[in-house]
Amino acid sequence: MSPILHALEKEKSKLSQLERKLAERILASPxxxxxMGITELAEQCSISPATITxxxxxxxxxxxxxxxxxxxxxxxxxxxxxQDGNSSYQDIVAGNPLSVIVEAMQANHxxxxxxxxSLLNIExxxxxxxxxxxxxxxxxxxxxxxxxxxxxxxxxxxxxxVNCTAFADSHMQITSASSLAAGDVAFAISxxxxxxxxxxxxxxxxxxxxxxxxxxxxxxxTLATLAEFPLFSSSLEQGMRRGDMASRIAQLHxxxxxxxxxxSSKFGDFIPKLExxxxxxxxxxxxxxxxxx
Amino acid sequence: MSPILHALEKEKSKLSQLERKLAERILASPxxxxxMGITELAEQCSISPATITxxxxxxxxxxxxxxxxxxxxxxxxxxxxxQDGNSSYQDIVAGNPLSVIVEAMQANHxxxxxxxxSLLNIExxxxxxxxxxxxxxxxxxxxxxxxxxxxxxxxxxxxxxVNCTAFADSHMQITSASSLAAGDVAFAISxxxxxxxxxxxxxxxxxxxxxxxxxxxxxxxTLATLAEFPLFSSSLEQGMRRGDMASRIAQLHxxxxxxxxxxSSKFGDFIPKLExxxxxxxxxxxxxxxxxx
DNA sequence: TGAGTATGAAAATAATTTTCTTTATTTATC
DNA sequence: GATAAATAAAGAAAATTATTTTCATACTCA
Numbered sequence: 264m265s266p267i268l269h270a271l272e273k274e275k276s277k278l279s280q281l282e283r284k285l286a287e288r289i290l291a292s293p294x295x296x297x298x299m300g301i302t303e304l305a306e307q308c309s310i311s312p313a314t315i316t317x318x319x320x321x322x323x324x325x326x327x328x329x330x331x332x333x334x335x336x337x338x339x340x341x342x343x344x345x346q347d348g349n350s351s352y353q354d355i356v357a358g359n360p361l362s363v364i365v366e367a368m369q370a371n372h373x374x375x376x377x378x379x380x381s382l383l384n385i386e387x388x389x390x391x392x393x394x395x396x397x398x399x400x401x402x403x404x405x406x407x408x409x410x411x412x413x414x415x416x417x418x419x420x421x422x423x424x425v426n427c428t429a430f431a432d433s434h435m436q437i438t439s440a441s442s443l444a445a446g447d448v449a450f451a452i453s454x455x456x457x458x459x460x461x462x463x464x465x466x467x468x469x470x471x472x473x474x475x476x477x478x479x480x481x482x483x484x485t486l487a488t489l490a491e492f493p494l495f496s497s498s499l500e501q502g503m504r505r506g507d508m509a510s511r512i513a514q515l516h517x518x519x520x521x522x523x524x525x526x527s528s529k530f531g532d533f534i535p536k537l538e539x540x541x542x543x544x545x546x547x548x549x550x551x552x553x554x555x556x
Numbered sequence: 557m558s559p560i561l562h563a564l565e566k567e568k569s570k571l572s573q574l575e576r577k578l579a580e581r582i583l584a585s586p587x588x589x590x591x592m593g594i595t596e597l598a599e600q601c602s603i604s605p606a607t608i609t610x611x612x613x614x615x616x617x618x619x620x621x622x623x624x625x626x627x628x629x630x631x632x633x634x635x636x637x638x639q640d641g642n643s644s645y646q647d648i649v650a651g652n653p654l655s656v657i658v659e660a661m662q663a664n665h666x667x668x669x670x671x672x673x674s675l676l677n678i679e680x681x682x683x684x685x686x687x688x689x690x691x692x693x694x695x696x697x698x699x700x701x702x703x704x705x706x707x708x709x710x711x712x713x714x715x716x717x718v719n720c721t722a723f724a725d726s727h728m729q730i731t732s733a734s735s736l737a738a739g740d741v742a743f744a745i746s747x748x749x750x751x752x753x754x755x756x757x758x759x760x761x762x763x764x765x766x767x768x769x770x771x772x773x774x775x776x777x778t779l780a781t782l783a784e785f786p787l788f789s790s791s792l793e794q795g796m797r798r799g800d801m802a803s804r805i806a807q808l809h810x811x812x813x814x815x816x817x818x819x820s821s822k823f824g825d826f827i828p829k830l831e832x833x834x835x836x837x838x839x840x841x842x843x844x845x846x847x848x849x
Numbered sequence: 850t851g852a853g854t855a856t857g858a859a860a861a862t863a864a865t866t867t868t869c870t871t872t873a874t875t876t877a878t879c
Numbered sequence: 880g881a882t883a884a885a886t887a888a889a890g891a892a893a894a895t896t897a898t899t900t901t902c903a904t905a906c907t908c909a
Contacts, residue, residue: 279855297625301898311857316899327898328621328864332590332628339632359820361682368813369673373666380662381632385591389654411708415804418701508812511708512805519801520654520661527652572888594865604890609866620865621897 265337266378266497267330268293270322270482277483281310282318289334297335301327321483323493325384336381340374368508375509376516378497382481383520391492392524394474395420398448401427402473404436404464405452408507412452412478412514419522422540423533433460440464443473450476452514454498454507456484465489478517480510558630560623561586563615574603575611582627588655590628594620661801668802669809671790675774676813684785685817687767688713691741694720695766697729697757698745701800705745705771705807712815716826726753733757736766743769745807747800749777758782771810773803 271286278286288308289296296304305312315327324330395401401420405413410431417429430436443449449468453461456479466489469475477490480498487493496513526533564579571579581601582589589597598605608620617623688694694713698706703724710722723729733742742761746754749772759782762768770783773790780786789806819826 281856297629298622300896302896312898313857313900314855317856328624329591331621331625335625335629336590336632339629361678361685361817364816364820365673365676365678365681365813368809368816369669372669372809372812376662376665376669377632380658383658385654385658388658392654408708408711411704411711414707415701415704418704508815512808512812515805515808516661516665519665519805520658522801523657523661524654527657574889593863595863605865606867606891607889610889 265334265340266382266481267322267334267337269498274322274483278318278321281308281314282321284308285310285315285318293334293338297331297338323384323487323495333381337378340377340381371509372512375497375513379495379513379516382495382497383517387492387494388520388524391476391494392521392528394448394476394492395425395450395521396525396529398446398474399426400443400447401425402436402439402443402447402449402464402468403427403429403452404440404449404461404468405429406433406458406460408511409452409454409458409461409514412511412518413450415515416450416452416518416522419518423526425525430464433464436460436464437467440467440473441471443468443471445472447471447473448476449473450478451486451490452478453484453486454480454510454514456480456482456486458486462486462489478514480507480513558627558633560615560627560630567615571611571614574601574607575614577601578603578608578611585655585659586627586631587659588653590624590631664802665805668790668806672788672806672809675788675790676810677787680785680787681813681817684769684787685814685821687741687769687785688718688743688814689818689822691739691767692719693736693740694718695729695732695736695740695742695757695761696720696722696745697733697742697754697761698722699726699751699753701804702745702747702751702754702807705804705811706743708808709743709745709811709815712811716819718818723757726757729753729757730760733760733766734764736761736764738765740764740766741769742766743771744779744783745771746777746779747773747803747807749773749775749779751779755779755782771807773806 268290271290275283275286285304285308288304299307301312301315305315319325319327319330322330324333403413403417405411410429413429417427420427428439430439440449447468449465451461451465451468456477462485465475465477465486469489469491474492475490476492476494477486478494478496479487481495482498487495494517496510496517498510561583564583568576568579578597578601581597592600594605594608598608612618612620612623615623617626696706696710698704703722706722710720713720721732723732736742740761742758744754744758744761749770755778758768758770758779762782762784767785768783769785769787770779771787771789772780774788780788787810789803789810
């Protein structure tokens with residue numbers, strides 16, 4: 264199911280009465296909703312248009328039209344690839360033939376990249392890129408699986424000379440967060456958006472005056488609420504068994520976009536550094552290779 | 557190409573001058589257009605909003621918003637398919653608009669997953685899975701970017717109780733490799749397949765009697781030649797500027813397949829462990845959350 | 850009761866469409 | 880070939896419609 268509908272389903276219980284009614288109406292026939300005006304939908308649910316706009320903002324859309332366009336794109340995905348659709352997102356099952364696993368995995372990963380892209384808010388992304396480019400210091404927070412993503416971003420940022428750190432240790436995270444100031448950036452990554460260590464660190468960073476960015480899977484979460492600039496990856500999976508495999512790929516996809524955006528916007532500054540770091544590694548390796556064996 | 561864009565292309569010649577300009581703008585980056593207002597688009601084309609509305613009616617849409625929603629749906633369909641191919645794998649260019657970067661990145665990543673899947677040798681994959689499942693000990697080798705992939709696999713294997721290690725330090729890699737024996741498995745990851753530290757470690761592991769697996773990008777490389785079971789990810793990128801972004805995602809894709817394959821084949825053994833590890837993390841967090849603040 | 854939340858009414862704003870006018874282009878006629 | 884009539888193209892601005900915001904009210908839970 265598309266991340267938006269999935270999120271509606273998941274968050275339904277947390278919503279207020281009328282918002283839940285709206286969510287149910289949307290889930291009942293999302294395909295219709297994308298062709299409706301806000302007034303029409305409001306009437307069908309016997310609620311006010313204002314409630315719908317608010318509802319869209321809760322789910323981090325710019326407004327109702329933005330919601331419609333993104334929902335339309337997602338609905339198209341799911342029925343575009345129905346061979347994905349039927350088999351999709353099933354849990355791991357005993358003794359599945361490997362070819363089935365391969366196909367399912369490909370479907371999952373492709374869908375997760377597509378869905379993530381279609382959820383992107385370009386302006387916010389641009390704002391985040393600008394922030395990162397001009398940051399005095401960048402802190403990256405992420406535990407467990409998300410630490411992989413943080414490490415990845417760290418390696419990239421170091422290569423273009425951005426002053427940044429990724430923490431494996433939760434105490435160090437907090438220590439560093441509390442030493443941030445205005446002009447610094449804290450970037451927190453968490454699949455669920457509820458990792459306590461990461462939440463603590465981002466809270467602390469915000470209190471210290473740093474700009475706060477989160478990267479979580481789509482849906483409401485403590486971390487996303489906390490951040491000034493919440494970014495989202497798709498969230499296909501619900502079961503514990505499947506782990507967060509697709510989400511990690513979706514998050515790396517966003518990291519790649521951010522990084523490429525940074526390099527592109529400060530091309531003159533960053534490209535020489537990138538090439539320099541590349542050549543240095545090459546050179547170092549060459550020397551070392553020669554002297555060994 | 558989607559029917560709408562196709563129609564635009566086909567009818568372009570029959571349209572008036574300004575309408576053609578509009579059609580060309582839409583064709584140039586339809587993905588942006590769906591997120592624009594009519595005024596913004598009008599300004600970009602130096603035409604009046606009225607012309608846009610008329611244009612939409614010519615193509616039998618109810619109006620501009622209707623056009624946007626339907627175009628968004630179609631784009632979602634079509635970007636699954638590799639008309640990506642033509643534009644694909646361009647290098648990072650100064651001041652590219654973010655929307656172009658996003659599209660290019662999506663095309664790259666989707667292609668890299670598809671290509672990797674189609675390169676897979678299922679039998680070899682199956683053999684590797686069996687090896688990993690029955691290994692007494694698993695060593696993971698990977699430097700720099702590839703260490704991210706190694707770490708990721710490490711985290712997964714730990715969760716199902718496989719006795720494994722991932723090394724950040726090249727000396728430790730060698731030390732560990734030399735202590736392996738028959739029944740152990742060495743798994744080396746390198747984008748280029750020429751990373752000296754990783755080559756050394758795998759060579760050493762092979763000499764010690766361990767089974768050797770490599771994961772490199774497609775093509776002949778020292779590491780792939782060295783390994784008993786070479787696995788390949790797609791290799792889209794050549795320039796240094798692009799780094800190894802897509803390759804890392806392709807490699808993780810393979811890791812996910814291996815892991816899922818392992819869990820599936822030893823379902824009874826692994827699933828309880830996976831669930832156990834999941835619950836423990838939850839519980840631990842819960843306690844911690846409660847005692848905090 | 851009172852703080853906080855949920856909600857709608859209505860005002861404000863923004864977006865879109867329509868109408869009407871102007872301008873350009875073609876065509877028919879001298 | 881010139882020119883007027885007819886037609887098509889395009890925009891400005893008005894009208895309409897859609898959306899968002901603000902503000903006041905009702906409701907809920909402690």
